[in-house]
Amino acid sequence: MKILIVGGGMGGTILANNLARRLKAEMKSGKVRLEMLSASDKHAYLPGLLYVAVGRMTPDEIYRDQRSLLESGIAFSVDPVEQFLLDKNQVKTKSGRVVDYDLLAIATGSRMFPDSIPGLKENAEFFYTEETAVKMFNKLREFKGGKVVIAMGVPHKCPMAPLEITFMLDDYFRERGIRDKVQLHYTYPIGRVHTLENVAKWAAPEMDRRGITYETLFNLKEVDGAKRTLKSEEGSETGYDMLISIPAHRGMEVIESNKLGQNGWIPTDRYTLQMENRPNVFVLGDTTNLPISKAGSTAHFEAEVVGENIAAMVKLGSPVRRYDGKVFCFIQAGSEKATYAMFNYTQPPDPRAPTRALHWFKLAYNKLYWVSARGLL
Amino acid sequence: MADRKVVDARGSFCPGPLMELIAAMKMVEVGDEIEVLSSDKGSASEIPQWIKKVGHEYLGSVEEGGVWHVTVRRTK
Numbered sequence: 001m002k003i004l005i006v007g008g009g010m011g012g013t014i015l016a017n018n019l020a021r022r023l024k025a026e027m028k029s030g031k032v033r034l035e036m037l038s039a040s041d042k043h044a045y046l047p048g049l050l051y052v053a054v055g056r057m058t059p060d061e062i063y064r065d066q067r068s069l070l071e072s073g074i075a076f077s078v079d080p081v082e083q084f085l086l087d088k089n090q091v092k093t094k095s096g097r098v099v100d101y102d103l104l105a106i107a108t109g110s111r112m113f114p115d116s117i118p119g120l121k122e123n124a125e126f127f128y129t130e131e132t133a134v135k136m137f138n139k140l141r142e143f144k145g146g147k148v149v150i151a152m153g154v155p156h157k158c159p160m161a162p163l164e165i166t167f168m169l170d171d172y173f174r175e176r177g178i179r180d181k182v183q184l185h186y187t188y189p190i191g192r193v194h195t196l197e198n199v200a201k202w203a204a205p206e207m208d209r210r211g212i213t214y215e216t217l218f219n220l221k222e223v224d225g226a227k228r229t230l231k232s233e234e235g236s237e238t239g240y241d242m243l244i245s246i247p248a249h250r251g252m253e254v255i256e257s258n259k260l261g262q263n264g265w266i267p268t269d270r271y272t273l274q275m276e277n278r279p280n281v282f283v284l285g286d287t288t289n290l291p292i293s294k295a296g297s298t299a300h301f302e303a304e305v306v307g308e309n310i311a312a313m314v315k316l317g318s319p320v321r322r323y324d325g326k327v328f329c330f331i332q333a334g335s336e337k338a339t340y341a342m343f344n345y346t347q348p349p350d351p352r353a354p355t356r357a358l359h360w361f362k363l364a365y366n367k368l369y370w371v372s373a374r375g376l377l
Numbered sequence: 378m379a380d381r382k383v384v385d386a387r388g389s390f391c392p393g394p395l396m397e398l399i400a401a402m403k404m405v406e407v408g409d410e411i412e413v414l415s416s417d418k419g420s421a422s423e424i425p426q427w428i429k430k431v432g433h434e435y436l437g438s439v440e441e442g443g444v445w446h447v448t449v450r451r452t453k
Contacts, residue, residue, distance in 0.1 A: 116403065155400045159391050191426060195393040197419075217430050219399060234430045248400075262404055270388075291389035291397045325388055345388030 001032045001314055002100055006081050006091065007107035008038030008066050010046075010373060011285030011299030015105055017375030018307030020071035023314060027073045032314060034073065037093060039080040041066050044130075045369045046157075047296060050164055053127035053136045054172045056335070057366070062130075069373050081108075084258045086278060103280050103310055106266060107303075108255060110157055110286035110294060114247035117153060119223030124245035127165065128157065139242065140172065145181030146241030151220045151230060153248025154189055157286060157294045160331045160341075162186070162246050163194055163203055167334040169244070170210045175335075184211070185238065187218035196341060198351055199331065206333070220245070249294065251287055265289035270345070271322040273306055282306045292345075293327045300372060301326040307375075330362045338362045379408040379450075387416045387444060394420040395427060398449070402433070405451055410436065413447045421445050 003019065005012045016036050026032040048062035070076055083092040084106075091099050112128040114121040125136035150166050166186050173179040186193065186207065192200035193207065193214055207214055219233040223243065231237050250256070251264020260266050260275075267276040268288035275281040284306055285299030292298055302323055309319035325345030332338050337354035338361070371377040384401045386394035394415035401411055413424060421438045424447045428435045436448040 154396055154403075155392060189399055190393070190395045191423060195396055196391050217427060219431070235432075248403075270385075291384075291386040291392070291394070293391045327391065329391075341391070343390045348390050 001026075001102050003032060003034045003103045003105075003310060004091065004099060004101035005034075005036045005105045005107065007105075007109060007285070007287070008036055008040065008043060008076075009107060009109045009285065009299070010296045011109075011287075011303045012036060012038070012105065012107035013043060013066070013069055013373045014300055014303035014375050015107065015284065015307050016074050017069075017071050017373075018304060019310060020074050021375065022307060022311035024073070026314060033075065035075040035077070035099065036070070037077055037079055037081055037091070037099070038066060039078070041078045043069055043373065045366070046128075047369075048366060049127045049130065049133040050161065050168070050332070051366070052130070052133040053125075053165070054140065054168050054335075055137055059130045059134065064370060064373075069370070071375075081254060084254075084260060086281065089280070101280075103282070103313065105282040105284065105306060105310070106255075106260075106275070106287055107283075107285045107299065108252040108287050110249045110251050110264065111253075112157070112247045113250040114153070114245065116248050117220050117222060119225055120153075120220065120245060120247060123223045123225035123228075124151075124243040124247070126245055126247060127161075128247070136244070140169075143178075143182075143242055145178055147183045147185060147239060148242045148244060149185045149187065149230065149238060149240040150244050150246070151187045151218070152189065152246035153220055155249055155294060156246045157249050158329075159195060159293050159295070160199075160329050162188065163199070164332040165244065165246070166212060167206070167210070168332065170212060171335040179211075183213065185240075186212055186214040187220075187232070187238070188214065188216050189219045191216050196349055196351070198349060199341060202339075202351065202353065249286070255287065261289060270325065272309075272319065273302055273323050282310070290325075292325055293329060295327060295329055297328045301328075330358070330365065332359070332362060379410060380405065381410040381412060384411055384413045386420075387414050389415070389417075393417070394447075395423050398424060398447075399427070402451055407451050407453060410448060410450050413445075413449075415445045415447060416443060418445060420447055424449065 333354035
């Protein structure tokens, strides 16, 4: 049995380690071969970029050597897939290698796609790559005062990021002693300040308390860098001195170019996590088209279900579990407090008031993540 | 002929049915219809509110077995 995992991010790595433990004997006897193909020899803890952007982490803290995170016995290559030949149960890599599989897991993730909004890429600051997060940090350091606007595209990775960066910016400017010279203006696509109603109920008064203004039903349409204004789909316009954006995301280009899913999102069964009409192909993490948060915890919980099911298919001949839509998101509420939201397909979240204790736990998780990636937590 | 896309947002608390619709709207052509399936009754008022403000066309909502089917058309 040949099991191939494409993608070495959070979902792919947890799945690989989960399977290596469950199928240790089968791998040792040669009955199972487990291989991972990734685009990089480094593994990034992407939520750390939020902290890099405001000077609370440095880039070196968010990387580990990918090989060091993987259980022994997993064949790992830095050789990204360029072609998915699903009818032949094969992929073709950048180096020209053709890899056969019996079971395939696709966990290639997503990428920010600011290009969909005219003027956004050239005029906004982002924190979704190391390069843009460091640039944003330096811009913030130079900023002396004025109007800072937070605007976003849909869908975006990490639905908590808009609130987190807003409250962290508020604290950042307070710590620099220039908060009175900064107008922080938050915009959001739907009719409240966050899509989770209970989170919005907490966040709106918190914005009022901090003196953060906001405009809801604001979907970014275009940015005019010369005039320093942005327009919304809904017809409003606002000026800015510094624009910070959580841009729209898309799945990876290789998914689009292989026509596996529009905008790079692969049609996926919400319970089995199998690609539609492809029972031997699993999809997890940001790569699915499921209507749930594009977040690390989603990939984590999906990887555990897929791992258990693939192992059961090897040992019993069929999968044993359904994914229930479980998501757990920390919410960093400024630089001193945090809370969390946990939910699934049937249970809505009911986040509690932010506390200092959860903030410290979130900071601890920033280090504990490496234990998660190894599939131990 | 205009296409019709179904957005299955049942059980979506985050990002939620309206966010799913906003994302889907960018993936269809002007004139196409989108039917949003939502298990949140709030979608039946929230979606028309946004559609009206942004200037697309709201075609109606029906509830069947606890699932709201909200249909809209992209007009621009």
